Amino acid sequence: GAGVSQSPSNKVTEKGKDVELRCDPISGHTALYWYRQRLGQGLEFLIYFQGNSAPDKSGLPSDRFSAERTGESVSTLTIQRTQQEDSAVYLCASSLIRTGHNEQFFGPGTRLTVL
Amino acid sequence: AQSVTQPDIHITVSEGASLELRCNYSYGATPYLFWYVQSPGQGLQLLLKYFSGDTLVQGIKGFEAEFKRSQSSFNLRKPSVHWSDAAEYFCAVALKTSYDKVIFGPGTSLSVIP
Numbered sequence: 001g002a003g004v005s006q007s008p009s010n011k012v013t014e015k016g017k018d019v020e021l022r023c024d025p026i027s028g029h030t031a032l033y034w035y036r037q038r039l040g041q042g043l044e045f046l047i048y049f050q051g052n053s054a055p056d057k058s059g060l061p062s063d064r065f066s067a068e069r070t071g072e073s074v075s076t077l078t079i080q081r082t083q084q085e086d087s088a089v090y091l092c093a094s095s096l097i098r099t100g101h102n103e104q105f106f107g108p109g110t111r112l113t114v115l
Numbered sequence: 116a117q118s119v120t121q122p123d124i125h126i127t128v129s130e131g132a133s134l135e136l137r138c139n140y141s142y143g144a145t146p147y148l149f150w151y152v153q154s155p156g157q158g159l160q161l162l163l164k165y166f167s168g169d170t171l172v173q174g175i176k177g178f179e180a181e182f183k184r185s186q187s188s189f190n191l192r193k194p195s196v197h198w199s200d201a202a203e204y205f206c207a208v209a210l211k212t213s214y215d216k217v218i219f220g221p222g223t224s225l226s227v228i229p
Contacts, residue, residue: 041222042219042220042221042222045218048216093159102147103149104161104217105161106158
């Protein structure tokens with residue numbers, strides 16, 4: 001079966017513009033995660049979905065960032081009024097949550113460059 | 116505070132040499148433990164995981180890791196490194212009380228020289 005897919009793979013935008021990043025999780029995976037990875041850095045947790053609800057939004061860096069998910073399917077991460085510090089790779093992962101089996105499957109990421 | 120540390124930011128080893136990457140965690144109880152690898156330009160791939168039982172776990176690509184409760188460590192090892200192992204390695208933990216929250220360490224970058 002298909003893995004996690006993300007689109008676009010690369011996005012270049014001008015400062016102040018809005019961008020929308022998409023994640024298609026593995027079919028049947030109830031949990032979906034968004035992470036940000038700045039150049040040469042580790043993974044920064046942004047938000048987690050269980051189904052279409054987000055029990056943990058603690059990682060969203062500002063109110064310019066928002067995310068939504070349709071059922072147990074596609075998720076979009078929206079960044080409004082982008083800033084240069086938003087430049088990073090945005091990774092999505094999905095997981096079939098059950099006790100003791102929280103292996104996350106990662107997508108290839110979207111590389112965002114804000115000029 | 117709960118945390119995951121990887122003390123080595125960057126490691127260089129010769130091809131064929133053995134490898135050990137360190138990971139320590141700070142939690143009140145034994146969490147679920149993972150090692151992921153990120154090759155250049157690629158997404159993260161799970162190498163191995165520990166949930167319970169045997170403290171020495173085997174993973175893909177010839178990697179293994181040992182959980183040591185007394186040291187709160189989960190170090191990754193490989194007896195003989197290949198040039199294709201050059202990548203970024205991330206240790207991660209998930210709490211058994213809220214196993215949907217996964218915390219990643221800062222990563223260790225591995226370079227392999229011929």
